[in-house]
Amino acid sequence: MTRPPTPPGDFRTAGSTFHPPRYTRVTEAVRRGYDAYARRARAWTVGYQERGGRVHCGAGCVACCNMPIRVSLAEALVTAQALTDEEAARVEAHARRVIQNARTAPDDDVYVERHRREVGFCPLLDRSTGGCSRYDVRPTRCRDTFSALPARYCEAGAWENMNRRERDAYRREVARTPGTDGELHFIAPLEHLSEPIWASAAKAMRTEWGLEAWGDFWVLTTLARDPAFMASVERGDARGAWRAARAAGLAHPTVLELG
Numbered sequence: 001m002t003r004p005p006t007p008p009g010d011f012r013t014a015g016s017t018f019h020p021p022r023y024t025r026v027t028e029a030v031r032r033g034y035d036a037y038a039r040r041a042r043a044w045t046v047g048y049q050e051r052g053g054r055v056h057c058g059a060g061c062v063a064c065c066n067m068p069i070r071v072s073l074a075e076a077l078v079t080a081q082a083l084t085d086e087e088a089a090r091v092e093a094h095a096r097r098v099i100q101n102a103r104t105a106p107d108d109d110v111y112v113e114r115h116r117r118e119v120g121f122c123p124l125l126d127r128s129t130g131g132c133s134r135y136d137v138r139p140t141r142c143r144d145t146f147s148a149l150p151a152r153y154c155e156a157g158a159w160e161n162m163n164r165r166e167r168d169a170y171r172r173e174v175a176r177t178p179g180t181d182g183e184l185h186f187i188a189p190l191e192h193l194s195e196p197i198w199a200s201a202a203k204a205m206r207t208e209w210g211l212e213a214w215g216d217f218w219v220l221t222t223l224a225r226d227p228a229f230m231a232s233v234e235r236g237d238a239r240g241a242w243r244a245a246r247a248a249g250l251a252h253p254t255v256l257e258l259g
């Protein structure tokens with residue numbers, strides 16, 4: 001997902017009553033990962049394009065901003081610390097729709113499909129410009145998702161709406177397009193290059209708190225601003241963190257993993 005940058009909302013943001021305490025070692029691990037990824041991805045993309053590869057992502061391209069996003073709590077803290085209270089309220093409202101979907105979806109396919117169509121677009125998306133309003137603190141998945149085919153293939157229902165002939169044509173197109181994994185039109189090496197961010201986030205959480213927390217982007221970004229949840233995390237108390245998430249109405253195994 002590539003969006004035009006907006007002014008950085010760094011550690012403390014005007015309009016925020018959230019005062020992040022002592023998570024710098026965790027968030028810095030993520031930020032270093034983001035910087036390293038940007039360098040690696042840029043270098044890889046230059047070579048890819050020199051070999052004739054195409055990246056179809058561009059400014060105002062929003063079709064992927066209604067996909068579910070998985071993050072670590074370390075990443076969610078980076079985003080949470082940059083949000084204004086108004087943005088955080090919109091993220092929380094979105095998280096509540098995510099939880100409602102998690103509670104009622106009968107399987108993963110329905111969960112993803114309903115997320116895209118009913119939970120809808122990320123509240124950090126500026127629909128008037130097609131830009132990410134928090135580009136500087138967007139999570140890994142938003143940084144490493146790039147398409148080797150036109151954006152219409154990224155839209156919700158693109159696959160479901162194809163007939164058999166169109167699906168065969170899609171498969172052939174993907175198979176002959178450099179940079180894909182041969183099955184989907186996303187650029188696989190640019191996804192793999194982000195793996196060190198996941199690894200360093202896991203290590204930083206484990207070192208700092210003795211536990212890891214992973215889950216839905218909007219749910220964890222909301223919980224990252226919840227004092228009771230974070231107090232339990234700081235103590236390495238996974239059960240207490242789960243109870244705090246449940247008290248906040250944001251606990252469900254589909255969108256929150258602690259341990």
Ligand code: SF4
Nearest residue numbers: 057061063064147154
């Ligand atoms: S081409 Fe697809 S992956 Fe790239 S920005 Fe557009 S919708 Fe997102």
Ligand code: SF4
Nearest residue numbers: 065122124125132142
């Ligand atoms: S944070 Fe939201 S608006 Fe920004 S790129 Fe990710 S999904 Fe899109």
